[in-house]
Amino acid sequence: MVFILSKDIVSYKKNESENYEDFEIFKIQWLNYQKYLKSNKEKIPSSAYDFATAEWHYNTMDARCLHDSWLEEYRFGEVSESQGKFKLKSTKMYLKLLGAYHNGYLKIHYKNLKEYSLKSNRDFFAPVDFKGFVHHDLLHDEVRLSESGFVIHEIEWVNANWIIECEDIFYEWIPFIKDQSNDMTPFL
Numbered sequence: 001m002v003f004i005l006s007k008d009i010v011s012y013k014k015n016e017s018e019n020y021e022d023f024e025i026f027k028i029q030w031l032n033y034q035k036y037l038k039s040n041k042e043k044i045p046s047s048a049y050d051f052a053t054a055e056w057h058y059n060t061m062d063a064r065c066l067h068d069s070w071l072e073e074y075r076f077g078e079v080s081e082s083q084g085k086f087k088l089k090s091t092k093m094y095l096k097l098l099g100a101y102h103n104g105y106l107k108i109h110y111k112n113l114k115e116y117s118l119k120s121n122r123d124f125f126a127p128v129d130f131k132g133f134v135h136h137d138l139l140h141d142e143v144r145l146s147e148s149g150f151v152i153h154e155i156e157w158v159n160a161n162w163i164i165e166c167e168d169i170f171y172e173w174i175p176f177i178k179d180q181s182n183d184m185t186p187f188l
Contacts, residue, residue, distance in 0.1 A: 003030075003033035003142060043145055043149065044151060045151060047168050048143060048168050051108075051169050068138065070097065070098040070135075070136075071157070073094075073095070074095050077093075079091075090113075093164060097138065099173075104173055106174075107172045108153075108169060110168075111166055113164065115163075116162070116163065117163045120159060134159060140156040150165050152165050153169060
């Protein structure tokens with residue numbers, strides 16, 4: 001079940017003879033997505049729910065909006081935790097996105113990964129000034145529950161599609177500030 005990703009808007013058109021406006025389709029799907037989130041508020045972990053429903057998340061006038069942000073870094077890590085004589089391991093994932101206005105970073109942490117798929121597009125878009133593969137802009141993203149009750153964050157980049165299933169999502173916005181030399185430095 002997906003709502004506001006590119007494939008949702010395209011699949012809404014039953015055949016080519018139907019002339020739906022994409023924006024009208026998106027509005028319908030957006031309302032369905034909002035209803036879905038509200039109806040599952042008790043099932044979605046609070047941090048992931050706050051991330052999905054934050055006023056800034058889909059507001060392209062807000063610097064924190066994911067749309068058009070750039071991937072700066074992603075990392076995986078395995079964490080060991082002792083429980084008695086056993087060591088339990090879990091996997092985490094971390095994203096660092098440069099905001100669309102290039103005035104801060106959005107850091108996203110995925111707690112206890114259950115499954116993930118990072119797939120590049122075969123015929124990717126590469127402007128002349130890029131060497132090799134780049135994800136390019138983040139186009140769309142959506143948070144929902146998996147059949148197992150975990151959180152899914154699906155991200156559509158210009159050149160890739162990611163599906164991340166985890167226990168919860170945590171996020172942090174770090175705005176840039178200008179120092180005395182007028183260089184842009186991260187605010188810590």
